[in-house]
Every structure is written in structure tokens, then in C-alpha cells.
Amino acid sequence: MTGPVLRDVTLRDGLQLTGKPLPTERKIGLVRTLLAAGVPELEIGSLARGDLVPPLADTLDVVAGLTPEELERCWVWVATPRHVQKAVAAGARNVQYCFSVSDAHNNANIGRDTEVSLAAMPDAVRFALDAGGRIQLCLATAFTCPFEGPVDPDRVLRIVGDPRTEGSCDVIVCDTLGQAVPSEVGALVERVGEVAGGRRVGFHGHDTWGQGVANAMAAVSSGAALLDGALGGLGGCPFAPGASGNTATEDLLFALRPQWLSPAVLAGLVGAGEDLLAELGEPNRSRAAQGVRSRAEAFPWTAGPR
Incomplete structure (x- = not known):
């Protein structure tokens, strides 16, 4: 496959703030709809505490x-x-394996300092690899933090280059608040690509300030x-105001x-999104x-009106 891989995160990040639960x-069924359409990878849920994030319980x-073949294309968010x-x-x-670059957000989101999450990562890597699986390093608040403001890029690079992250297959940098701009x-x-040691670099963006697609294309242009x-x-993140x-x-x-x-596949995905958002009572921002x-x-x- 040429070009960047699109991972749909509707069933994890997408559902976090919804007030209406979606039946298992x-x-x-949505996983199978997306995979059948050709979406290469999906994020299908989280092991965050069910009482704190009920839609993902x-x-x-x-x-x-799901079948083993389906699960090969699916990711689950973990923090420990x-x-x-x-x-x-x-x-x-x-x-x-996700934690925040900023201590304040990591404490709000996971309940510990960033260093504690980083120190635990070798065990997380070992458990994943021993099971024959893959593990990503996912860095939330890589650009700005809702509590601390702008995040120093060097702090991101130090984490990516830390030996305790070895064994991860990818590095995902997240514009958690959607406040970054393409530059x-x-x-x-x-810069992350230069220190990632051959790991695939990914970008997770939000469209809070209308820069979502522009930021994504800038990320692709940079590798x-x-x-x-x-x-x-x-x-959106329930622990990130804004x-x-x-x-x-x-x-x-x-x-x-x-x-x-x-065009037919895109129209099918648009229809799937419309049905889901109507079911949840959420607006369509696409x-x-x-x-x-x-x-x-x-x-x-x-495709014209439905």
C-alpha cells in the first residue's frame, strides 16, 4: 500500500464523550463495515476504567x-x-500504549506522572511481544496541554529516544486539543522521525481550530x-478541557x-457515519x-441527497 495508512478511531476516541452508549x-458490526470498506486499521476501544469512560466499558x-483475522487490523488503547x-x-x-507528554494531563487522564508511565513501558512491551502482538508508543499532548500550555518539543523527543520505549513498532504524536498549526x-x-529509530511515525489530530486536515497533510509531507x-x-478527550x-x-x-x-466506497462510509451520528444524537462535522x-x-x- 502506497501513501499513509488511515486508521479510523471512531470506536475509541470517537465514543469517549458520547452520552449515549453504543451496544456491543x-x-x-461497525468494525466489520469499516474493514469491508477497505479501511486498513481501526482503533476499537480502550481499557480505561469503565466508570470513568462508560462508552468504552x-x-x-x-x-x-471479532475473529483473529479482524483483530490483526485492530488496536486497543492501554495505559498500563x-x-x-x-x-x-x-x-x-x-x-x-498511551501516556501524556505533560505531567498535568497524564495525572488527569491516567493518574500518574509521565515518568511513571514511561518507566512501566518495558513491561508493557514485553507482555505484548511475548503474546506475539504489536505495541505502539502513543504520546498525548505532544503540542499543547490544557493545564500547562505549550509543550516543549524537546520533551517529546526525549521520550521517543528513551531506551525504555524500545520494542514499540510505531510512534504516534497527538495534537490532543487540536491547537497545533501545520508548521x-x-x-x-x-524531528520525531529522526529519533524514532525506524519506527513508523503517526499523527493523531483534532479539528478544534479547523486545522485537522491541514495538519494531517503537513504530517504526511514530513514523513x-x-x-x-x-x-x-x-x-474528544474527557480529561482535556477544550x-x-x-x-x-x-x-x-x-x-x-x-x-x-x-466514490462509491466514500459514499458508503459517509452513510455509515450519518447512521452512527444520528443514533448517538451527535452532529456531523465532516x-x-x-x-x-x-x-x-x-x-x-x-452521491446526492440520501
Whole structure:
């Protein structure tokens, strides 16, 4: 596959702030819809405490409902070595070990300083690799923190270059609040790539300030090989005041035009997003979805009103 990989994170980051739960079987069905459409990778849930993030409390049930072949393309968010053990025991093959670059957000999100999370990573890596799986290093608040403000890029680079992160297959830098601009994203992704030691570099963006697609394209130009998005721009972090939805999967796909995408496939994904957002009572923030529903019949990417 040429070009960056699109990972849809609707079922993890997308659902975190929703007030209405999505049934487990509905989640499994959406996983299969997205995979059948050709979406290369998915993030399907989190092992965050169910009482703190209720929409994701059934993540292990979702994992148990998928086939090994489906799970090869799916990722589960984890924050501790124990999370890794639970995820792989349920059948997960890929885990995203996530902590924040800023101490204040890591304490709000996970309940410990950044150094504590970093110190635990070798055990997390060992548990994942011993199970034959893969593990990512995911760095939240890589650009700004809701409590501390701008984050020093050198702090990000020190974590990426720390020997305790060895064994991870990817490094994901996150614009958790959607406050970064393309020049910042491009510069940091390039510098991360220089110290990542051959690991795939990914970018997870939010569209809070309208820079989601621009930031993603800047990341790609600087070497990012993985981009995260959510259907309809759904999502946000419950522990990050000021964060809003993810960059929309539909918008990223329309900009990237991967080989597997066709107008019919995009229209199908737009429909899947519309159905999900209507079910959850959430607004659709995707501009590409609006375009697909337009009446510009001479443009091959439009499908007209539903």
C-alpha cells in the first residue's frame, strides 16, 4: 500500500464523550463495515476504567466478538502493563500504549506522572511481544496541554529516544486539543522521525481550530505514515478541557485518495457515519460528507441527497 495508512478511531476516541452508549453488537458490526470498506486499521476501544469512560466499558467484549483475522487490523488503547495483559488475554493483537507528554494531563487522564508511565513501558512491551502482538508508543499532548500550555518539543523527543520505549513498532504524536498549526506539526513529525529509530511515525489530530486536515497533510509531507480520523469528526478527550472532535475520517480520505477508495466506497462510509451520528444524537462535522451529499452531479465524488 502506497501513501499513509488511515486508521479510523471512531470506536475509541470517537465514543469517549458520547452520552449515549453504543451496544456491543453494534460496535462489532461497525468494525466489520469499516474493514469491508477497505479501511486498513481501526482503533476499537480502550481499557480505561469503565466508570470513568462508560462508552468504552465493553471493549473486551468487542475484542472477544471479532475473529483473529479482524483483530490483526485492530488496536486497543492501554495505559498500563496490566491493561496489556488483559487485552492480549482477550485476543487483542495490537495495543496502543498511551501516556501524556505533560505531567498535568497524564495525572488527569491516567493518574500518574509521565515518568511513571514511561518507566512501566518495558513491561508493557514485553507482555505484548511475548503474546506475539504489536505495541505502539502513543504520546498525548505532544503540542499543547490544557493545564500547562505549550509543550516543549524537546520533551517529546526525549521520550521517543528513551531506551525504555524500545520494542514499540510505531510512534504516534497527538495534537490532543487540536491547537497545533501545520508548521508545528510538520516540524515535530520530522524531528520525531529522526529519533524514532525506524519506527513508523503517526499523527493523531483534532479539528478544534479547523486545522485537522491541514495538519494531517503537513504530517504526511514530513514523513508520517499513519493518520487517525473518526467518522463525522466524532470525539474528544474527557480529561482535556477544550478538546473537540477528531479530524473526520471522510475528510482525510477525500484529501488522501488512497488506492482502495472510490466514490462509491466514500459514499458508503459517509452513510455509515450519518447512521452512527444520528443514533448517538451527535452532529456531523465532516465537510466531505456535506460534499458527498451535494447536488454537484458533474463531480464524480458526489452521491446526492440520501
